[in-house]
Amino acid sequence: MNSEELFYTLALQHVPNLGDASAKKLIRKFGKAENIFKEKKSSLLKISGVGQVRIRELFDTQHLKAAEKELKFIEAQNINCHFYQNEDYPERLKHCLDGPVLLFSRGKIQIKNRKLLSVVGTRQITNHGTSFCEKLIEELAPLDPVIISGFAYGVDITAQKAAIKHGLQTIGCLAHGLNQIYPKIHKKYMQPIEENGGFFTDFWSSDKFDRNNFLKRNRVIAGLSEATIVIESAEKGGALVTADIAQSYDREVFAVPGRASDKFSSGCNNLIKSQKAHVLTSAADLVYILNWKLSEAPKAVQKQLFVELDNEEQQLYDFLKVQGKTELDLVALNCSLPTFKTASLLLNMELKGVVRPLPGKLFEVI
Known part of the structure; x- marks a missing residue:
C-alpha cells in the first residue's frame, strides 16, 4: 500500500x-x-x-x-500498516465483518500459517490461575503456537511472559495508539515482546485513551485466533465479552472450570454451563477439540532444574531465596547494585522463570 x-x-x-x-x-x-x-x-x-x-x-x-x-x-515511527485486502493482513481477521480496515503493528510478527491462540481473563489473577496459565503454555510449547492477549494486568501478561519464557511468539493487542503504553508498569515487557512477536492496534496516535477502547480492542483479540481461552473471570468482565465475540465469529472458546465458591471462576463456570465454552483442564483438551494432528500432541516437558544465571543474577537470586519477599530498593541496597540495574536484572530473571514480581514492588523466588 x-x-x-x-x-x-x-x-x-x-x-x-x-x-x-x-x-x-x-x-x-x-x-x-x-x-x-x-x-x-x-x-x-x-x-x-x-x-x-x-x-x-x-x-x-x-x-x-x-x-x-x-x-x-x-x-x-516505521509503523507497519495492514490493509484488510492485502496479503499481510491477518487471515482470520479478514473473515470478521467488523475487523479493522487498517491494522497497525510494531515488532517481528510472523503469523502466516501459524496456530494462533488468544488467552484472556481477569486482571486479578489468583495463584491457581497463574499456575494453570503457566502450565498450559508449557504444555503447548512443543506445538509452537502464537499466544495473543491484551497486555493487561493479570492473565494477559502472565500468558505473554510464559510465552516468552518458552520461546513462543506472543502478540499484545492494544486499546490505544502505538505512541503510548498501558499499563505503564508493563513498559519493561515491550522490548521482549517486540523481539518475540509484537503489538497490534487499530487506534491512532491521536486517539484519547478511554476504557471503552478495551471493548473495541477485544474484537481484534478474538478475531485473530482460532480459539479463545478464558483462564479466570468473575461473573462480568472484558474476558467474557471477548469470549462472546469469538463465539459470534464462529471460533472455539475454552474456559477453565473452578469451584462454585471461587469469585474468579464464576464467569468460566457460567460459560461452560451455558455451553458457550468447552471445558479446559489441560492442553490435551484443546488439541482434541481443535483437531490438531495427534503427532503434534504436546509431549511431557521436563521442568528445567538449572537455569543459567550470570553472577549478578545469581547474587540477587541467593539474596531473595534467603530473605523471601523483598522490595526492589532493598534488594538493590543489600546487593550493592544501582536500582535501575537491579530492576533490569530482575526482569531478565522473571522472564527466565526464577523470580516473580508482587504488588508493592516486591519480588520473590519461584
Missing part, C-alpha cells in the same frame, strides 16, 4: 460513526478509499446502510488533515 492509498484509507477510517463494516462496503463499491472521497454524494447515498449523516461527515475536510498528521507519525 503506497502513501497515497494509505492517506485516503486513514481519512476514511477517521470518519466518525462510519464503522469498519460500512467502510468496507464503500471500498468494495468504489474500488479504493480515494475514489470514495472523489465520488458524488448522490452516488454514495445509493449505498444501503450508509445513510445521509455518515455521507455528510465524509466530506468534512478535517478527516484529510487528520490523515496527513497520522501518516507523518506512521512514517516517522
Whole structure:
C-alpha cells in the first residue's frame, strides 16, 4: 500500500460513526478509499446502510488533515500498516465483518500459517490461575503456537511472559495508539515482546485513551485466533465479552472450570454451563477439540532444574531465596547494585522463570 492509498484509507477510517463494516462496503463499491472521497454524494447515498449523516461527515475536510498528521507519525515511527485486502493482513481477521480496515503493528510478527491462540481473563489473577496459565503454555510449547492477549494486568501478561519464557511468539493487542503504553508498569515487557512477536492496534496516535477502547480492542483479540481461552473471570468482565465475540465469529472458546465458591471462576463456570465454552483442564483438551494432528500432541516437558544465571543474577537470586519477599530498593541496597540495574536484572530473571514480581514492588523466588 503506497502513501497515497494509505492517506485516503486513514481519512476514511477517521470518519466518525462510519464503522469498519460500512467502510468496507464503500471500498468494495468504489474500488479504493480515494475514489470514495472523489465520488458524488448522490452516488454514495445509493449505498444501503450508509445513510445521509455518515455521507455528510465524509466530506468534512478535517478527516484529510487528520490523515496527513497520522501518516507523518506512521512514517516517522516505521509503523507497519495492514490493509484488510492485502496479503499481510491477518487471515482470520479478514473473515470478521467488523475487523479493522487498517491494522497497525510494531515488532517481528510472523503469523502466516501459524496456530494462533488468544488467552484472556481477569486482571486479578489468583495463584491457581497463574499456575494453570503457566502450565498450559508449557504444555503447548512443543506445538509452537502464537499466544495473543491484551497486555493487561493479570492473565494477559502472565500468558505473554510464559510465552516468552518458552520461546513462543506472543502478540499484545492494544486499546490505544502505538505512541503510548498501558499499563505503564508493563513498559519493561515491550522490548521482549517486540523481539518475540509484537503489538497490534487499530487506534491512532491521536486517539484519547478511554476504557471503552478495551471493548473495541477485544474484537481484534478474538478475531485473530482460532480459539479463545478464558483462564479466570468473575461473573462480568472484558474476558467474557471477548469470549462472546469469538463465539459470534464462529471460533472455539475454552474456559477453565473452578469451584462454585471461587469469585474468579464464576464467569468460566457460567460459560461452560451455558455451553458457550468447552471445558479446559489441560492442553490435551484443546488439541482434541481443535483437531490438531495427534503427532503434534504436546509431549511431557521436563521442568528445567538449572537455569543459567550470570553472577549478578545469581547474587540477587541467593539474596531473595534467603530473605523471601523483598522490595526492589532493598534488594538493590543489600546487593550493592544501582536500582535501575537491579530492576533490569530482575526482569531478565522473571522472564527466565526464577523470580516473580508482587504488588508493592516486591519480588520473590519461584
